[in-house]
Amino acid sequence: MSALLQIENLQVTFNTRHGQVTALDSVSLSVNAGETLGVVGESGCGKSITALSVMGLIPMPPGRIAGGSIKLNGEELVGASDARLRGLRGSEVAMIFQEPMTSLNPVFSIGDQIAEAIMLHQNVSYDQAFKDAVALLDRVGIPSPDRRARDYPHQLSGGMRQRVMIAMAVSCRPKVLIADEPTTALDVTVQAQIFDLLNEIQRDFGAAIMLITHDMGAISEMADRVAVMYAGRVIEEASADQVLDTPQHPYARGLIDCIPALGKQETELREIPGVVPPLHMLGQGCAFKARCAHARPRCGTEKPLLRSHGAHPVACHGAEEGWL
Amino acid sequence: MSVLLDVRDLTVRFGLPKPSIFAPRPYLEAVRQVSFTLHAGRALGIVGESGSGKTTAAMAAIRLVAASSGQVLFQGEDLLGLSETEMRARRRDVQLIFQDPYSSLNPRARVADIVREPMDLMGIGTPDERHARVEELFKLVGLRPDQLNLFPHQFSGGQRQRISIARALTTNPRLLVCDEPVSALDVAIQAQILNLLAKLKTELGLSYLFISHDLGVVRHVCDDVAVMYLGKIVEIGDRTQLFDAPQHPYTQALLAAAPSLARRKSRGYVRPLKISGDPPSPINPPKGCAFADRCPKAQQICRSTQPSLAGGAGHQVACHFPGPATEGTAAQI
Numbered sequence: 020m021s022a023l024l025q026i027e028n029l030q031v032t033f034n035t036r037h038g039q040v041t042a043l044d045s046v047s048l049s050v051n052a053g054e055t056l057g058v059v060g061e062s063g064c065g066k067s068i069t070a071l072s073v074m075g076l077i078p079m080p081p082g083r084i085a086g087g088s089i090k091l092n093g094e095e096l097v098g099a100s101d102a103r104l105r106g107l108r109g110s111e112v113a114m115i116f117q118e119p120m121t122s123l124n125p126v127f128s129i130g131d132q133i134a135e136a137i138m139l140h141q142n143v144s145y146d147q148a149f150k151d152a153v154a155l156l157d158r159v160g161i162p163s164p165d166r167r168a169r170d171y172p173h174q175l176s177g178g179m180r181q182r183v184m185i186a187m188a189v190s191c192r193p194k195v196l197i198a199d200e201p202t203t204a205l206d207v208t209v210q211a212q213i214f215d216l217l218n219e220i221q222r223d224f225g226a227a228i229m230l231i232t233h234d235m236g237a238i239s240e241m242a243d244r245v246a247v248m249y250a251g252r253v254i255e256e257a258s259a260d261q262v263l264d265t266p267q268h269p270y271a272r273g274l275i276d277c278i279p280a281l282g283k284q285e286t287e288l289r290e291i292p293g294v295v296p297p298l299h300m301l302g303q304g305c306a307f308k309a310r311c312a313h314a315r316p317r318c319g320t321e322k323p324l325l326r327s328h329g330a331h332p333v334a335c336h337g338a339e340e341g342w343l
Numbered sequence: 344m345s346v347l348l349d350v351r352d353l354t355v356r357f358g359l360p361k362p363s364i365f366a367p368r369p370y371l372e373a374v375r376q377v378s379f380t381l382h383a384g385r386a387l388g389i390v391g392e393s394g395s396g397k398t399t400a401a402m403a404a405i406r407l408v409a410a411s412s413g414q415v416l417f418q419g420e421d422l423l424g425l426s427e428t429e430m431r432a433r434r435r436d437v438q439l440i441f442q443d444p445y446s447s448l449n450p451r452a453r454v455a456d457i458v459r460e461p462m463d464l465m466g467i468g469t470p471d472e473r474h475a476r477v478e479e480l481f482k483l484v485g486l487r488p489d490q491l492n493l494f495p496h497q498f499s500g501g502q503r504q505r506i507s508i509a510r511a512l513t514t515n516p517r518l519l520v521c522d523e524p525v526s527a528l529d530v531a532i533q534a535q536i537l538n539l540l541a542k543l544k545t546e547l548g549l550s551y552l553f554i555s556h557d558l559g560v561v562r563h564v565c566d567d568v569a570v571m572y573l574g575k576i577v578e579i580g581d582r583t584q585l586f587d588a589p590q591h592p593y594t595q596a597l598l599a600a601a602p603s604l605a606r607r608k609s610r611g612y613v614r615p616l617k618i619s620g621d622p623p624s625p626i627n628p629p630k631g632c633a634f635a636d637r638c639p640k641a642q643q644i645c646r647s648t649q650p651s652l653a654g655g656a657g658h659q660v661a662c663h664f665p666g667p668a669t670e671g672t673a674a675q676i
Contacts (some may be wrong), residue, residue, distance in 0.1 A: 034419060055608070061529040160619070176621050177393075206392040206556055210616055211600035233530050236559075236602030242607060260609050277534035279563035281586065281603055286561065287541065290534035292497045 022049035023227045024112075024195050025282065029087035029097075031068055034080060037299035042068045044251045045087070047325075051084065057242030057259065058231045059274065063295045065251040066231045070197045071228075074114055075104035092194065110140040113188035117200040119180035123172040129183045130168025133190055140191045155186040159216060162287070172245040178209035184218060192224055214241055230298035235275050239263055247271045250295060250306035256321075257331030269311050269343065278287045305336070313337045346416075347518060348381040348404065348551050353413035355396075355403045357507070359626065371626050373399045375574040377412070378652075381567075383517070386544060386551035388565030388598065388648045389580075390558060391403040394622060395553050395558075398576040406430055418517075435465055438511035442502035442523035448495040451546050454506050455491040461513045480509040484539060501532035508539065512547070525560060537563055558601045562586050570594045573622050573633035580658030589660070593634050599668075632663070640664045646660045 031043040043065050046080070050056045054158055058066045071077050073089055075096060089096040091111060115213065116122040133152035133192050136143060143151070156164035159182040172180055181201060188196060198217065202210035218241070221228055230241050238259060240244055245262040247255040247270065255268040266272045271290035293310045305311070309319040324336040328341075337343040347496040355374040362369070374396045381387045388398040400406040404415050421500040422433065428594055438461075440501065441447040447455055450588045450644055455477050462473045478488050484505040495503055504524060511519055520542070525533040543549055555561050562582055570593065578591040589595045594636045596618040606612040618637045623629055629636070642661050 061531055162620075178621065197561065207558070207597060207600045207602075208392060209621075210602070211614060211617070214602075215617070218608075234602060235530070236604055239600055239604045239608070240606050240612070241608055258609070260607065263604060263607070273531060275604065277531050278604065279534075279559035280535065280556075281559050281562060281598065286535040286574055288538055290538055291531040291534070294501065294532065 023033050023052045023092060024048075024050045024229070025088075026069070026073070026318055027088050027090075028103075029072060029079060029089065030085040031065075031072055031082060031256050033082050033298075035299065037297075038232065040298040041085075042082070042298060043072070046248075046251070046253055048229075048246055048253065048256075050229055052194065053225045053331045054243045055221065055223065055228040057238040057245045058229060058248060059235065059238055059245060061233055061297075062091075062251075062293050064248040066248055067076075068251075069248070070199050070229065070231055073195070074108060075099070075101075075199060076195050076232065077283055098290060105234055106140075107158055109136055109193070110191040110308060112195045112197065113191070115181070115184050115188050115198040115201045117175065117203050118134055119184045119204070120172060122184060123180060125172055128171055129175070133168075133183070133187045136187050137191050139208035139297045141235045151190070152186070154192055156183070159183075159186045159189075160212070176204050176209075178212060180208075181205060181213055181215070185213070185220070189220055189224060189226070193204070193226060195229065196220075196226045197231070199310065200233070201230075201238070202214040208235075217241070235278055236261065247274070250301060251298065252306070253325055254307070256325065256332040261331050265330060267328075267335070267338045267343075268307075268322065269313055270307050271333075273310075280306040305334075313343050315342065347379055348384040348552070349414075349416040349626060349633065350380070350400075350404050350597070350659055351378050351414040351416070353400060353403055353415065354410040354411045355399050355408060363416045363614060369626065370558060372628070373401050373574055373625060374403060375628075377570050377571075377574075377576055379576065379579060381518070381550055382552055383554060384544070384548050385563040385567065386553050388553045388555060388561035388568040389547060390555060390572035390639065392556065392622060394573075395571040396625075397571045398471055398522055400571065401522065401552050401554055403666060405439075405518075405520055408440075413606075426492075435514040436517045438514060438516040438519055440504070440519060440521045440524045443527050444500050444507055445495075445527075446467075448503055453492050453494060454498070457495070458506065458510045458513060459488070464516060467514065469577070475630050476513060478566045480512055483543075484509045485535075499532075500528050501535055504528065504536050505539065508536075508543070512543070515657075516549070518552065519551045523556070524553075526555065548634075558586075558597060568672050570597065571602045573625055573628060575633065575661065576652065577662070578658075578660045579652070580654075580660075583659045588667065590654075590660040590667075591662045592638050592640050592668070595668040632661075636637075 026048045027042050032041050032342035046069060061065055083272045085095050091226050093293040118289055129150055130152045137148040137151050144242050153164045156168055161167050161182055242259045246253050249270050256312050261309045266275055276289040291310055303318050305318040305323050308314040323336050325332045325336040328339045354376055356372050358368045359369045359371055377400050391397045399408055403410040410423055442517055458477045459473050461530055481488055486505055525536050553565050565582055568582050568585045571575045572593050578594045579649045599614055620637055631646040631648055632650055635641040650661045650663050
């Protein structure tokens with residue numbers, strides 16, 4: 020089965036005042052229909068840039084897709100015309116952003132905003148589009164949707180706004196839905212509601228979901244497969260069970276170990292020391308070496324490649340040579 | 344074990360705009376008769392959704408928000424009865440750490456000055472002593488003395504939160520109020536800050552009033568936990584009892600909603616206890632239990648009579664039908 024969304028060796032660079040930096044370094048990912056791929060890592064790891072590349076929303080300049088390919092249903096998106104990308108965006112690929120308040124237009128009612136998305140991609144009248152918008156609001160669990168459709172974003176709670184974003188994103192039944200930290204700004208109870216809603220919508224529409232998050236707990240509940248990113252590279256990729264139960268890369272282990280668990284009482288959390296290095300200071304070798312407890316001389320000189328060493332693909336010399 | 348902070352029936356009311364000039368002013372009760380006790384050297388966590396009044400309750404307890412009624416006994420003295428000048432002197436003992444390490448540090452000041460400022464304002468020590476103290480605190484929170492003359496933008500989020508912590512410690516406080524101190528940080532950095540807070544609590548004998556919506560974080564840091572809903576404490580108790588045997592349906596729902604590594608999509612988990620909707624408006628709170636509309640156990644009495652906190656000293660719950668979750672919620676977490 021060929022993947023619905025296939026990213027291969029994607030290379031994205033940005034011109035900054037520190038010179039040219041590589042934001043994505045040969046990133047390869049794929050998502051099948053009806054599947055959820057979790058992309059996990061700290062801020063600055065390239066998760067959002069990956070999503071924006073798929074949407075054709077990388078600001079150029081300063082950004083540039085320097086190489087690689089993004090195929091949606093077999094169609095190449097890298098180098099596609101702006102008009103073609105506009106046609107695909109919203110209808111074939113849609114995105115749910117992190118902050119629903121800044122992603123919605125404050126001066127239009129939410130029904131109007133959803134109707135606008137529908138009218139852009141389908142040849143329907145405003146009245147019909149508005150009716151569809153009300154039906155979508157009902158579908159995403161907004162009470163009294165016909166009245167709520169006339170409300171403005173500021174009249175809704177954070178959870179309601181994110182539901183509106185989801186309604187808008189699924190209004191044209193996209194094949195691929197990208198959710199970039201969709202619940203970061205929300206309370207846990209609302210987060211649980213949004214996760215359940217995304218899962219329901221996936222069952223209904225068969226959409227492929229790419230869920231971007233830094234929370235391994237969210238990965239556990241939502242993802243079928245996981246890609247762990249660090250400093251612009253995919254450093255581990257496998258099924259959610261494999262990554263959560265037998266993480267290979269020290270960074271993936273760190274992300275799992277540093278979550279304070281609900282069910283147990285530990286005295287000290289295992290922390291990952293330091294921070295993600297700025298992209299212009301990566302230097303040679305493995306980008307994680309400075310934070311890694313297992314680093315050896317080889318890590319300082321040679322960049323590890325994503326390869327399977329027995330288990331699942333991982334980019335780590337230690338996993339390859341078995342010294343972890 | 345001595346009592347550091349004893350809050351009794353604390354109520355905070357905010358005035359709303361009058362509907363017409365002759366109408367009486369309507370009020371919003373953000374915090375309704377909240378009582379809790381914090382012992383020296385312990386940490387009390389306050390959890391709840393946004394709008395539940397957890398921050399307002401903590402701010403009213405240290406007089407950063409005016410309380411409408413109630414008592415706040417800090418080391419036996421009622422803070423609400425003090426004059427502004429008297430209160431200012433007590434502020435040495437109570438310091439704060441805020442949620443957003445980006446907006447809580449002055450972008451134009453060098454971090455050494457930021458950390459030293461509380462001592463300047465309170466006239467603590469000579470200039471040399473203050474400088475030495477800043478250096479000592481920098482090392483204590485895990486920063487390097489050669490970073491003293493940098494500006495806040497030259498630090499990462501986690502480092503900025505360390506600076507906030509150093510600033511809070513300059514006056515040797517007894518109590519630290521931490522308002523969502525790690526929710527703006529990446530998970531890997533969260534662990535660093537939580538470990539630092541745990542270390543400081545043991546080494547300096549600090550007490551924390553710890554506000555958070557993340558139950559995992561609260562379980563890790565706090566000895567006791569209070570769960571708030573629409574301005575009231577609905578369950579309060581020792582962390583082990585509260586997390587392992589929650590009695591209030593809202594606490595159970597919060598625990599069920601928190602993402603957990605134990606729940607896997609591949610194993611076809613079903614969230615054991617779901618709550619839908621949003622909390623009711625605090626402007627016109629329901630007559631009975633505030634949680635009744637979202638509660639799976641709600642009966643007639645829940646809509647007519649407000650339950651009050653009841654139970655033993657270690658664990659109290661405000662619910663007409665307390666008890667373990669019906670579908671084994673606690674067992675699955």
